[in-house]
Amino acid sequence: MNDLEVMSAAHDAVMTVVVISAPLLIVGTVVGVAVSLFQALTQIQEQTLIQAPKIFATFLTFLIALPFMAETSHNQFLRMVAQISAPTN
Template identity: 45%
Template sequence: MNQGDILNLSQEAIKTILMVSAPMLGFGLLVGLLVSIFQATTQIQEATLAFVPKIVAVLLSFVIFGPWMMRVILNFAKNLFININSYL
């Protein structure tokens, strides 16, 4: 295994991590922005008001995108195990 293989493998791993985490981070960011706008307009400064909706949004996005995320992770793992001979 040479440096090019290591770089390709790490690049694919990082790409997979970013793809899998993007829906949950996006939903959390969007809900956090909406809650922040709501708090600014109503001047309600409650910490749980910002925290609980983000958790619900992340869990909801996990439920919605869960099967797709599992496919992406399984494809990465399958390719990793198929090409294990070249890595050793």
């Protein structure tokens, strides 16, 4: 593999990680902001109030997005194996 192929493979791997982790990060962020807004409006300053909904929402999102995450990861693995096993010129 030359430098361009290595950089392309690294870019593809990083983008796959971003795509796989995006649903969990987005849901965690949205739930965190919503709970923080609720806490600010009601002046309830309980630390466990912000953690429980985020953990529950992230776990639920993980269960829903798991087939997509597994398929994306599997496709990335197959692309890398094909790239590694491809004959070089």
